[in-house]
Amino acid sequence: MEITSNTHGHSHHHTHGNWPIVLYFIGLMLAILAFFTSPSIISAILYITASLLAGYHVILIEGISETIEHSKIAQRFTPNSHLLMGLAAIGSAIMGNYGESALLVLIFAGAHLLEDYVEGRSKRDINALLAMNPTTARLLLDDESTEVVDVHTLNVGDHLLVLNGDSIPIDGIIIAGTTTVNESSINGESLPKDKTVGDAVFASTINVTDSFKMKVTKLHKDTVFSKITQLVQQNQANQAPITTKIQHIEPLYVNAVLIMIALFMVFMPLLFNWSWSESVQRGLTLLVAASPCALAATSISASLSATSNLARHGVLSRGSAYLAKFADIEAIAFDKTGTLTSGQPQVVHSFFNNDYPHEFLFNVIVAMERQSNHPLAKAIVNFFDPTEIFDLEVENQIGKGLTSYFNDDLYQIGKPDSFNLVDPTIHAYQQQWSQEGQTVVFVAVNHHVVGLIGLRDEPSPHAKNAIHYFNQQQVHTTLLTGDAQLTGDAIGKQLGIEEIIAHVMPDDKSKLIQKHQQHYGYTAMVGDGVNDAIALVSADVGIAMGEGTDVAVEVSDLVLMKNDLNRLIHTHQLAKKMKRIIQQNIGFAMFIVALLVTGTLLDKTNITSSILIHEGSTLVVILNGLRLLND
CATH class of the missing domain: 3.40.1110.10 (Calcium-transporting ATPase, cytoplasmic domain N)
Incomplete structure (x- = not known):
C-alpha cells in the first residue's frame, strides 16, 4: 500500500514520467539549431516546433488544460501564470517574433521543470511501517498443538504461542511463561521490559528471551500498532498542498493582466489614434513585460542551492516549502531515545x-x-x-x-x-x-x-548544543518520551529543555504536537522510531534521525543522515537565510515587472528588450540564490 501526499507549491501534480524533460531538451536543441539558421521559413518552423515541444507540458498541460480544470472546479475563470506566459509566447509568434517566442518558452519551461526536479513529489510511503506489523500468529489448538494463521482471523480470547525472537502478533496478556520484551516500536523506551503472567503485550514488539503463551485481548484492527498506521495514513491524507502568497494571488494577478491587456488593445487606437496593428504589438509587449519570468525562478536557485548545501552536510530535504516553515518554527519537540540520546544504555x-x-x-x-x-x-x-x-x-x-x-x-x-x-x-x-x-x-x-x-541512556554529544541554540532563538523546546518521569527529567534538565513530558504513547505525541501548534504556531518534531511516526506527520516539519527506523525517515520532511543534532542547527540557520533570499528575489522580480510595464507604456521597450531584461533579471535571481551553496 502506498500513500502519497502532494506538497509542491502548485496543484498540478500528475505522474508524467520523464517525457516532459526529454521534449524540453529536444526543443532546446531545435531552438539552438534555428538560431544558427538564416532567417527563413525553416528557422521559423524550427522555432515554432521548439516552442511546442519545450512548452507542451508547462504551457498546454499546466497552463491551458489546468486553467480549464480549475475554472470548472471554482466555477469561475481561474488562470495561472502558465497561461499568461503561453499567451505571450503565442502572441509573439503571431507577430512573427518566433525567436523571442521560443526564448520565452524555454526560460519559463526550464525554470519550472527545474523546480519540479528540485522539490519533487512528497511521497510518504508507509510500506516499511506496514511490513513491521506481523501477518501471522501461532494459534494454540485444544490438543496444545499450533497452527499458523493470519492475524486478521484472530478473535478475542484466542490463545497463542510466541517463540523466542518472534514479533508479538497481536495485543494480549501473558497466560503462561515469563520473558523480556522490546517495546521500543510502541513506546520508544530503549530498555526491554520483563513480562510475566498477567502482563500486557503489544503487537509488533519483540519477544527477546523465552517463549510464552498469551490470550488475545484485541482484534487486529484495534491494536496499538494498527492505530499508529491508521493515524499516519489519516494524517498523510489530510496534508494540504503548501500554498505560498504568490500562489494565492496568482489567479488575481493573471486575470488583472489579461483584462489590462485587452482594454489596452481596444482603447489605445480610440484614445491615441494608434493603428490596430500597433495596438496589438504594444499589447503583446506589455503582456511579455507583465509576465513574471524572474518570479518563476525566485525560489528555484535558492531551494536548489539550499538542498545541495544540506546534502553536503548530511541533511536531506523533501522541498523548500518545509525549509521555509522550519525557518519560522516557534516550537520544537524531541523524542528522547535515539534522538537526544544514543539509544544504548x-x-x-x-x-x-x-x-x-x-x-x-x-x-x-x-x-x-x-x-x-x-x-x-x-x-x-x-x-x-x-x-x-x-x-x-x-x-x-x-x-x-x-x-x-x-x-x-x-x-x-x-x-x-x-x-x-x-x-x-x-x-x-x-x-x-x-x-x-x-x-x-x-x-x-x-x-x-x-x-x-x-x-x-546518556545524551548524545551534540544534543546540548542544539537545545541551547533553539532556546536562544526563542523556540520553545519540549522533550516527549515514553520513559518514566524521573528518566525524562534527568535527561531534560541536563540538556536545558524547557518542557519535559514523560509516559507518552505514540498517539499522545501527535495530540501534544497539535496542542503546541495551537499554542505556539509552527511546530517541528524530531524523532527516530516507529512510535514517532504519527507526531512526525502531524508536525509542520517532521525531522528524522537517519540512523533511526525506515518508517520515521519515510514520513519525515527533513532527514539528518547521521545522528548529529549540530546539523539541525545548520539547517535552521540555512532555512532562515533561504527565506530571506527568496523574499529578496520576489521583491526584485516584481520591481522588474513594474519597470518593464512602465517602460512599455512609455514606448521605451519592445518584445525583444523585455525578454532580454526578463532573462537578465532571472539570472540575477538565480545568482542571488546560488549564494546559499557556500554557506
Missing part, C-alpha cells in the same frame, strides 16, 4: 564495598553478563575491563536477574527489589541514582549485596 556510576577484591569481582561480573543478551549486559561488559576470563554456568531468572556459582560462592546480578537486606550506603546510592533517572542493578555474593551499578 551506558554505565554511569558503580560502587563496590571492600568485602571482596574488586578485580576478582569484576571478572565474575563480566563472565556472567557475557552470557546474557540484555542491553544492560552489553553495557556492563563494555564498562568493566577483566583481567581474567572465567567460564561460568549462568542461570537467567526472569524478573530477578543472573545467578552463578563459582568456587562454592553464589553470585547474583539483578534488580534491587530482588534483595532484602541492603547496606545503608548502597541503599543511599540506589535512591540517588534512581532519582537521576538511572537503571540500578545490584551485585551480591551469597545473598549479601556488595555493590551496585547505575546505567542510563
Whole structure:
C-alpha cells in the first residue's frame, strides 16, 4: 500500500514520467539549431516546433488544460501564470517574433521543470511501517498443538504461542511463561521490559528471551500498532498542498493582466489614434513585460542551492516549502531515545564495598553478563575491563536477574527489589541514582549485596548544543518520551529543555504536537522510531534521525543522515537565510515587472528588450540564490 501526499507549491501534480524533460531538451536543441539558421521559413518552423515541444507540458498541460480544470472546479475563470506566459509566447509568434517566442518558452519551461526536479513529489510511503506489523500468529489448538494463521482471523480470547525472537502478533496478556520484551516500536523506551503472567503485550514488539503463551485481548484492527498506521495514513491524507502568497494571488494577478491587456488593445487606437496593428504589438509587449519570468525562478536557485548545501552536510530535504516553515518554527519537540540520546544504555556510576577484591569481582561480573543478551549486559561488559576470563554456568531468572556459582560462592546480578537486606550506603546510592533517572542493578555474593551499578541512556554529544541554540532563538523546546518521569527529567534538565513530558504513547505525541501548534504556531518534531511516526506527520516539519527506523525517515520532511543534532542547527540557520533570499528575489522580480510595464507604456521597450531584461533579471535571481551553496 502506498500513500502519497502532494506538497509542491502548485496543484498540478500528475505522474508524467520523464517525457516532459526529454521534449524540453529536444526543443532546446531545435531552438539552438534555428538560431544558427538564416532567417527563413525553416528557422521559423524550427522555432515554432521548439516552442511546442519545450512548452507542451508547462504551457498546454499546466497552463491551458489546468486553467480549464480549475475554472470548472471554482466555477469561475481561474488562470495561472502558465497561461499568461503561453499567451505571450503565442502572441509573439503571431507577430512573427518566433525567436523571442521560443526564448520565452524555454526560460519559463526550464525554470519550472527545474523546480519540479528540485522539490519533487512528497511521497510518504508507509510500506516499511506496514511490513513491521506481523501477518501471522501461532494459534494454540485444544490438543496444545499450533497452527499458523493470519492475524486478521484472530478473535478475542484466542490463545497463542510466541517463540523466542518472534514479533508479538497481536495485543494480549501473558497466560503462561515469563520473558523480556522490546517495546521500543510502541513506546520508544530503549530498555526491554520483563513480562510475566498477567502482563500486557503489544503487537509488533519483540519477544527477546523465552517463549510464552498469551490470550488475545484485541482484534487486529484495534491494536496499538494498527492505530499508529491508521493515524499516519489519516494524517498523510489530510496534508494540504503548501500554498505560498504568490500562489494565492496568482489567479488575481493573471486575470488583472489579461483584462489590462485587452482594454489596452481596444482603447489605445480610440484614445491615441494608434493603428490596430500597433495596438496589438504594444499589447503583446506589455503582456511579455507583465509576465513574471524572474518570479518563476525566485525560489528555484535558492531551494536548489539550499538542498545541495544540506546534502553536503548530511541533511536531506523533501522541498523548500518545509525549509521555509522550519525557518519560522516557534516550537520544537524531541523524542528522547535515539534522538537526544544514543539509544544504548551506558554505565554511569558503580560502587563496590571492600568485602571482596574488586578485580576478582569484576571478572565474575563480566563472565556472567557475557552470557546474557540484555542491553544492560552489553553495557556492563563494555564498562568493566577483566583481567581474567572465567567460564561460568549462568542461570537467567526472569524478573530477578543472573545467578552463578563459582568456587562454592553464589553470585547474583539483578534488580534491587530482588534483595532484602541492603547496606545503608548502597541503599543511599540506589535512591540517588534512581532519582537521576538511572537503571540500578545490584551485585551480591551469597545473598549479601556488595555493590551496585547505575546505567542510563546518556545524551548524545551534540544534543546540548542544539537545545541551547533553539532556546536562544526563542523556540520553545519540549522533550516527549515514553520513559518514566524521573528518566525524562534527568535527561531534560541536563540538556536545558524547557518542557519535559514523560509516559507518552505514540498517539499522545501527535495530540501534544497539535496542542503546541495551537499554542505556539509552527511546530517541528524530531524523532527516530516507529512510535514517532504519527507526531512526525502531524508536525509542520517532521525531522528524522537517519540512523533511526525506515518508517520515521519515510514520513519525515527533513532527514539528518547521521545522528548529529549540530546539523539541525545548520539547517535552521540555512532555512532562515533561504527565506530571506527568496523574499529578496520576489521583491526584485516584481520591481522588474513594474519597470518593464512602465517602460512599455512609455514606448521605451519592445518584445525583444523585455525578454532580454526578463532573462537578465532571472539570472540575477538565480545568482542571488546560488549564494546559499557556500554557506
